[in-house]
Amino acid sequence: MKMNWNGLTATALGLALVSGAVAAVAAPDRGGSTAAAQKRADRRMAGAREAMARGVPAAAVRQAEAAVIQAPRDPQARAMLGRAYLAAGRFQSAETALGDALALDPTLVRVAINRALAQIALGRADEAATALDALRGTGNDADVGLALALLGRPDEARPLLLAAARAPGADARVRQNLAFALALEGRWNEAATIAAQDVPLDLVADRLRRWAAVGQLRADPARQVGAMLGVLPVADGGQPAALALVAEPASRAPVLLAQVAPPPAPPLPFVVPPPVLLPVEAQAPVLPAVIPVVMAGEPRIAAFAGPPVMRLGRSVTQQRGQARPRPAIVPAEGPIMLVSRGVKDRSPAKWVVQIGAYSTPVRTEIAWTALSRRAAFLADYTPTGSGFRHRGAMLHRLSIGGLASRTQAHRLCGRIRAVGGHCFIRTDGGDRPMQWTLRTRIVEPA
Structure with a gap:
């Protein structure tokens, strides 16, 4: 099935290839695989990425599963497998694979966001909410806010998305995430005003219709998440048993041999040495002990759940042969400023x-x-x-x-x-x- 990657929101490269960034910075444990096996796994992951770029998730799943077989304890291979399962609409398998990746490397923040999306699709809202609450303040507020809006918590999602949109350097993806969340609340005037900042005016109405179609699927979380990601949910029996993450065996404790204690030495005679008195001026002053303070460095959190994409298609309530109504876009009472007031020079860098x-x-x-x-x-x-x-x-x-x-x-x-x-x-x-x-x-x- 060729996937439709175009449409719902844009993405920033800050999400980009988190696995590569983590590997380069922290050099995590790639699972103890042999060099040859790890090289084969890297080739398979590259093939999975290329298949995702071509919009062929089934091929991406095959490549990612082969990578996990070669390097079963590589968190990047597990994360790639979860991403491929999401693209194929296999939410149960995606939740398992992404959970395995987090078990191997809990610092993969965007993997945690993707797992929360899979949990929302599976109807496990409480688990998704707990995970998203823990991800606040990790530098991914635009993605966390969008997931909270999809979870039906607009009052918590809106402040996160507004702050992300007003931050210096906010891009089209952040603004479109904010517009989508406002559309889910039914605040269409504001959603249209913000969407028009990055979408051609003749396409804004079509974008709003597609967002409305996603909102109408709230009673079916799997279809709603699938519509947002641009995939069709399929029957999923779960990840193959051969790919299950096996706990690393505990190292054997060393065997201690009994030792015979040597016989005690005869006591030495107790001799009290005569005291040695120094003159007062020769005695060194007693200085207070200096205790060194060691400050632990703040761990760096890696930055792919990513913003949504959905399919072009008829509205859920539209019948075949009927013309699609174009909703009127009423301008908001005042423009929504998404750039901090301190920014004056808006000319592009050269x-x-x-x-x-x-x-x-x-x-x-x-x-x-x-x-x-x-x-x-x-x-x-x-x-x-x-x-x-x-x-x-x-x-x-x-x-x-x-x-x-x-x-x-x-x-x-x-x-x-x-x-x-x-x-x-x-x-x-x-x-x-x-x-x-x-x-x-x-x-x-x-």
Whole structure:
């Protein structure tokens, strides 16, 4: 089944390939697999990512299951398997695989968000609410707020989404998540006003109709989550038993041999030495003991549940052959300001770091994924690019835009070269976020 990745909201690359970022920063335990087995597992995970990019979740599931067989204690392989199950509409298997990934590495925040989505689809609202409450303040308020709105807790979701939308650097994904949550509350004027900031005006009405269709599925959480993610729920018997996570065997305690105590030595004669008196001026002053204070560093939390995507289609209540009504969009009484008042200069930055140019958009994502595994700092940037023709062939640039100065661009390019990447500096040429960042990131491991 070819999946429809377009539509409901956009995604930021901050979600991007969390697994690569975690591996580069913290170097987690990949499960003790042999080097050859781990290399085979990495190839399978790359194949799963490519299948997800092509919209073929069944192939992604096969590749991810093979990766888990090769490296059963690799949290990134388990997270990729859960993401593939979500894309295939297998929510029970997804919840199990994502739970196994968290058991191996509890710091995978976006994996926890994806698991909460699977729990909502399975009707386990209490477990999902507990998990989402624990994820507040981890830097993923836009995704946590959206999941809370889907859970039917708008009063808790709205403040999180408003704060995320007003934060400096908020992107289209955050604003569209806010608009979607307002639509679920029935606040259509505000939802339309915010959606129009990033969606062409002639497409806003269609977007609102699709959001209304998702809201009408509240009584069927599996179909509602599936509609938001753009997948069709299927009958799921659960993850194969061969892929079950087996607890690591406890190490055997060493066997202690009995030892015979040596006979006690004869007591030494008690001799009291004569006291030695020093003059008062020669005695050293007694200084207070200094106790060193060791401050533990704050653990760094990795940043794929990702924003929703749903299928284009008729409204639930629309009959075949009937024209779809276009709801009138009544402008709000006043504009909703989503940028802090202190920001005055809204002109786009003009410096760009170009990483390469590729024949297809899929190859740009693969290149970004490979580079992100070596350069964890790229999780803070959104990949951009533009198309151009060279000798009759269409090429696709892969770049990082939005850099305020040439010095900042040179510094970022130097960091990329330090991990073995290639790049050069140029001015902005109309680069926009890559199309594959606009689909739901059922966050990866990443």
